[in-house]
Amino acid sequence: MNLRKLQLQIYRALIFGPATWYIFFKGHYYPDNFYETWQPISFYHLLSGPWSQNFLDGLRYLWFIFCQFTFISLYPRFYKERNYRLLSVPATLLAILFLGHDYNFGTIYHGTHLYVAVCLLLSLAPKNRKNRDSPYDWHIPLIKSFISFMLFSAGLQKIFKGGVDWFTTDALFIKMALLPAHPPLASLLLEAPLWVHQLLGFIILIGVQLSAPLALISPVTGLFYFILWSLFHIGASLIFSVGTSFYSQIFCYAIFLSPSLIKHNPLKRN
DSSP: OOHHHHHHHHHHHHIIIIIHHHHHHHOOOOOTTTTSSOOOOGGGGGSOOSOOHHHHHHHHHHHHHHHHHHHHHTSTTTOOHHHHHHHHHHHHHHHHHHHHGGGSSSOOOTTSHHHHHHHHHHHHSOOOTTOSSSTTTTHHHHHHHHHHHHHHHHHHHHHHHHTTHHHHSSHHHHHHHTOSSOOHHHHHHHTSOHHHHHHHHHIIIIIIIITGGGGGSOHHHHHHHHHHHHHHHHHHHHHHOOOSGGGHHHHHHGGGOOTHHHHTOTTOOO
8 A cells, every 4th residue: 555545544534533533522512592593504594493402413423423434444454445435425414414503503613614624525525537546645635735725714814804913913912801711821921022912923824824835845844734733723722712622623634644754754864
């Protein structure tokens, strides 16, 4: 098995295995009265809602079960691409229905959107018929490009809404000060000089988001951005008390951990 094919299989297993386990057992906790106003988006306009808790629980377990069968189908002894496809497609559709349900109440929490998008790409992206040996290898650059574009777009949105105010004013300081409660790290940062907040804003906007396409240059830059993006989510969780649902995105970023880093270690001396 070549390195790219190995990477794809490991990544498939990571998404339908540990990433799914994390989301399933982590659960979702929203503010009181979150489910009172049904404001359907996309195809949910065609469905009546909100759905009952029993129905949602049924979807949740069906999604989890199909993901586990998909995960098992990747075991080398059982693996056949056809079986993987037959299981991953319903697993992805159930993920869209179940995880997307919470996007229909006026406030969108972006904890699982990247996971669902990656599942879609892994299960529905066609094969490359010109490459008979590894027809699905192109899924790796596809997912990398999608993630980079998503983060770059988030940075552009900040620019369109506030220009460079994100790192030239006290915008980040005000955002921290308005928190209903201040975790220890946020309290520490509130006592820091203004330039610290501006530096953090610069790192978030330029380093984490607008420069995200640089992760596509090489396995080394991919590794760097994987670490940077992971630290960003962990830091945001510790500072803004946004919970740990965003950690599911770290599993998705793992596509940038190329096996070639092991085979050709850039730190290894000749």
